[in-house]
Amino acid sequence: MHADPNGVLTGVHFLDGDHACCEGTLAAGARFAAGYPITPSTEVVERFAWRIPTVGGIFIQMEDELAASIAIQGAVWGGAKAFTVTSGPGFSLMMEHIGYAAITETPCVFVNVQRGGPSTGLPTLPAQADMMQAKWGSHGDYSIIALCPNSPQECFDLTVTGFNLAEEFRVPVMMMLDECVGHMTEKVVIPEAGQIAITPRRFTYKSPAEFRLFEPREDLVPDMVKAGDGYRFHVTGLTHDERGYPSMNVETQDRLVRRMRDKLKPFANGRAVFEAENLDDAEVVVVSYGITSRVAQRATQMARAQGVRAGKFRIISAWPFPEQHIRELAGRVKAFVFPELNLGQMVHEVERCAAGRAKVISVPHAGGSVHKPEVILQAILEAAR
Amino acid sequence: MSEAILDIPLDSTKTAINPVEPYLRMDRMPHIWCPGCGIGTTVNCFARALESSGLNLDKVAIVSGIGCTGRVAGYANLDSFHTTHGRAIPFATGLKLSNPELQVVVYSGDGDLFAIGGNHFIHAARRNMDIKVICVNNLTYAMTGGQTGPATPTEVISATSPYGVFEPSFNLVQLAEAAGASYVARWTTYHVKQLSRSMEEVLHKKGFCFIEVLSPCPTLYQRRNKMGDGLDAMKFYKEVSKVRHGAPTSECALTRAGEIVVGKFVDRDRPDYLELLNRQMTATLGDRYATPEVTCSEG
Amino acid sequence: MQRGLTKLGLTEIRIAGFGGQGVILAATVIGKAAAIFEGGYATMTQSFGPEARGGSSAAQVILSGEPILYPYVTQPDILVVMSQEAYTVFAPQLKPGGILIVEQELVRIDHPPQGVRFYGVPATRLAEELGRKVVLNIVMVGFFAAVTHMLDPDSLRQAVADSVPPAMQKLNLQAFDKGFEYGAELVQRLAENGDAEPLLLETES
Incomplete structure (x- = not known):
């Protein structure tokens, strides 16, 4: 559509x-x-x-x-x-x-x-x-x-x-x-x-009699309805069963919370959105996202100009975290450098995925501006040493 | 009081159907409310109002917040939404604006609507949003164990006011009128016929409508304050209630044991939010104004 | 694009004045001309916050033939000032050898910064000659076009037309031309004096 x-x-x-x-x-x-x-x-x-x-x-x-x-x-x-x-x-x-x-x-x-x-x-x-x-x-x-x-x-x-x-x-x-x-x-x-491709809302094709509000399809995602169409459905913030009715028990909680996590797995593993550059020969990978990724790219170019084999991994979909990619890179690069406009947040995800197989260097910035490319460059040079 | 309304057949044979059953999710019975609680009575009145309203019930939605009354949405056989604490009104606002052919009823308690959700109440009334707010006022936070709420009268003992409430309470009907509600009424669960009629009336009235229903909480409020059981509450309501339609809402404040003024206090016509929106946009944009079509098309 | 953009490489421009002078629009016109009508790249930022309410106003545009990575102006190559305060605050940050453009009747310069090219224009007066003082910002843009040669004047004219309501297009294009002509004459005169790259030249006032 x-x-x-x-x-x-x-x-x-x-x-x-x-x-x-x-x-x-x-x-x-x-x-x-x-x-x-x-x-x-x-x-x-x-x-x-x-x-x-x-x-x-x-x-x-x-x-x-x-x-x-x-x-x-x-x-x-x-x-x-x-x-x-x-x-x-x-x-x-x-x-x-x-x-x-x-x-x-x-x-x-x-x-x-x-x-x-x-x-x-x-x-x-x-x-x-x-x-x-x-x-x-x-x-x-x-x-x-x-x-x-x-x-x-x-x-x-x-x-x-x-x-x-x-x-x-x-x-x-x-x-x-x-x-x-x-x-x-x-x-x-x-x-x-x-x-411009648009994903339409997946309204149910079922009749009100056979429809269950939170019955998932094969992709673990239930079909939608809207009010006023005769489904007489119930939505609650309480833990609920597939009918949408509150159900305060361990089994329902487990099934619901796990499904809410699992339905995003295909996205996390296969469809993470990112930009990569010069990763083939990279010894240092600069990981970044948002505005910082532009400055990081400048720093990566500067590092390349100085002969450091720096690559870029720009996260576009930050959640779910693109862990597969970081795990794969961690097996073959020396270090990750991660500038962000905070005192170190997403860098913990990289540390988790690198699991000690590559150095992870945080380049924090408390915010109010963006990093100077030179600051990131410095971190890249140190990482390459 | 009409005998017919209270006369619910107790016949348990398969052929006997409680007249309000079609309006309830019977697969969710029994409900969670305590013996003597008044919420069920209000739901009974609401069911009867739905029946007599003649509305297409596929086009009636009910939204609740959190609390004992917040559970009403879960039992109503309508498109029903049990939202977050205090936020039934803004949820209802979005629902109504996206799908204006729905008649949207907010059904919640005094703590939910007037403490945590108080800001939303006054703003929805100010905008004259076309939603119907039914507040079951049991004068306490019942779901959490009977704490002081914004409508708890002074001198009452509650779980968080063990030495007696000393802070002034809201006069809900006065607040509703001052904020701009088009319709304001108050009843108790003793006044089932009048309450049903008020509910039916607001289902046919445009704009922000507010009904306060005084309702007993024998388990917490009455027990702590030695006010007896559910039946004692009915006797109390009967004794101290005074019907004064059109009474100035400023004279309708509640006290622990004093008079309860009931009746319809406000019934006025003001253009509602969507009417004002359409009027303003048509005046400024003329033909360029596209009437809102908010729902998305099917895939 | 071609004209100046690739040749000049990355160019940082700051335009500053006081609220109501149309500083942001002036920067928008320059950015649009470069990014849309000359096919280059432009990134515009502006000062927000309490300091941008009333009082002073500043906008920055970076122009380049390549994608712009670092978003902020650090040391502008070109500074356009339309108020004394803006001059005082921003003149020290101008890059050595950079270009300083001032609204010469609003900015008095006692001790001009060393080593910059300096051009003055009575933009408010020129705008008033057109009957509307509000277009002084576009007079400044026209003057900027003539003295910097960075962008094709036609791209800038297109950007002006694209940035103002239809009813205001004619007036704004006149303002642009007026500023441009004033600048062109000034450059011509300087060339005749053998001083095409004037350092700290005081203009007549």
């Missing part, structure tokens, strides 16, 4: 990442957004509020992030593709509803334009310090998908991908932008609607 031309602003634009992300939501078919103003993410919904009345949909500014993050889920069960947008403190407030989306398998998208923290931190400056929060921030065991664009163009492209993945796996998808990418303006090419 292809994008609805109504929402697609085909053409060549000069847009910032926030605005490009908004165009991505529209191209992906989102017709409902709820938000609450917070820097540096507000531009996403400001543009949506401006665009949506002529496309045909609704934006509502809610009273807080708690409200925004659950209103979108009400909209999804009403039949919409929906998303919310936030940053920093607002993302913290949304945590409970990320868990609700996970356990109710509500396909939806959370855009987080990361800023420096903790707390109010650096509202107008970048960080990448919510990466673990995106994965683990809500209580309990659950799985999400997180994507990390590094340019306004990718803010468009990956937002479409994010909506498609949300539908395919019925998980909340986190668009992990950062202030730098969100506020940076570059050329953005938006293709014709016919060239």
Whole structure:
């Protein structure tokens, strides 16, 4: 299925990442957004509020992030593709509803334009310090998908991908932008609607009598329904059986929580999204994501120019973590160098996957800016020694 | 009170069907509520309101928060959503806006709607969101063991106020009116006929509607405060309730043992959120305005 | 693209002034011209936050023939300033041998920085001659085009037209041309004086 031309602003634009992300939501078919103003993410919904009345949909500014993050889920069960947008403190407030989306398998998208923290931190400056929060921030065991664009163009492209993945796996998808990418303006090419692939919602073909709300298909993902179609279904945040009814026992809990994890396995193992360069002969691999990946690439080029066999592994889908790739690389490279705009978060995943077979060097940065390429270069040179 | 409404046949033969059964998920019975609890009574009234409303029940959705009343959604044979604590109203807001042909009912408790969810309540009322909020007010957090809530009257003993509640409580009907609700009523579980009628009325009324139902919690609230059992609560309600339709809501505050003013206090017509939205966009955008079509197409 | 972009390599530009002067739009026009109409690469960033509300305003554009990896301007090759405060804050960061472009009636320079090429334009007055002071930013862009030769003036004109509402296109294109002509004449005059690359040249005022 292809994008609805109504929402697609085909053409060549000069847009910032926030605005490009908004165009991505529209191209992906989102017709409902709820938000609450917070820097540096507000531009996403400001543009949506401006665009949506002529496309045909609704934006509502809610009273807080708690409200925004659950209103979108009400909209999804009403039949919409929906998303919310936030940053920093607002993302913290949304945590409970990320868990609700996970356990109710509500396909939806959370855009987080990361800023420096903790707390109010650096509202107008970048960080990448919510990466673990995106994965683990809500209580309990659950799985999400997180994507990390590094340019306004990718803010468009990956937002479409994010909506498609949300539908395919019925998980909340986190668009992990950062202030730098969100506020940076570059050329953005938006293709014709016919060239944008859209994953349609997989509505059940079963009758209300035979339908069970959380009965998984072979891919472990249940089919969707929407309110008002006569299914008289029940959705709860309690542990539930395949009918959707609360069931407070060990077996139901085990089956549900394991399935929610296992349904993402195909993605984790085979379909991780990444960019690799010069890995064939690499002795040092620079792992990075988001805005840092651009600076890391510059540092990798500088290292190559100095004769160091440096390669690039840029993570685009940060969750599920692309462990297969890191494990494979760990067997044949000397070291990983991992710059991120935090004091070391995703680097722990690389350490886990490397399991001592290659050195893992964290290049932390507390946020507020990006690394100087020279700092990363220095780490590469030391790693190569 | 109508005898007919309370006269639920006890005949256990297969042919006897409780008239409210079609409105409940009978495969989920028995329910979790305590003997003497009033929530079931309100559900009975709701079922009867659904029946007499003549609405297509495929197009009625019910949303609850967390708590004893939060379990209502799970027993209603409708599209039903048991959401997070305090957030039934914003969930209902998204549901209604994405699929406006649904009649969306929020059914939750006093703690859920007015403490953790209080902000959502006033904003939904302000927007005149077209949802119907039924608050079963048992004056306490019952699910967690009877703690003080935003509607607990002063001098009451609760699990977290062992020496007596001293902080003032909300007057829910006044709050609802002040925030902009189109319809505000209060009943007790003694007033089953009136409650059913109010419920039916809001199912046909546009805009943000609010019904408060005083409901007994014998297990926690009444036991701690030596107020007897469920039947004593009925006697108490009968004794102290006074029907005053149109009473100024400012005069309807509740106390531990004083008068309970019941009735329909507010019934006014205000344009609801979607009407205001359409009006504004049509005025500013004219033909360029595309009427919202929010649901996504099938694959 | 061709024109200046590949030849110049990576070029960092900062435009600064006070709120309401259209600093961001000026940067947008330059970025668009390079990235869309000349097929090069441009990355624009702007200052956000309390400092960007009212008071001062600054935008940065990086132009290159290659993809731009590092997103921030560190030491601009070209500084365009439209307020005294912006001059004071940003002039020390200008790269040696860089280009300083000022709105000469808004910025008084007592001790010009050493070793930079310096061009002044009375952009506000030129804009007022067109009847609308608000287009001073586009006058500055026109002047920038004439004195830097980095971008094809036609690309910039296209970018101007693409960046303003249809009703404002004519006025803004006039503003661009006015700034461009002023700059071209200045460059011409300097060339005639045998001083094509003026160091610290004081313009007449």
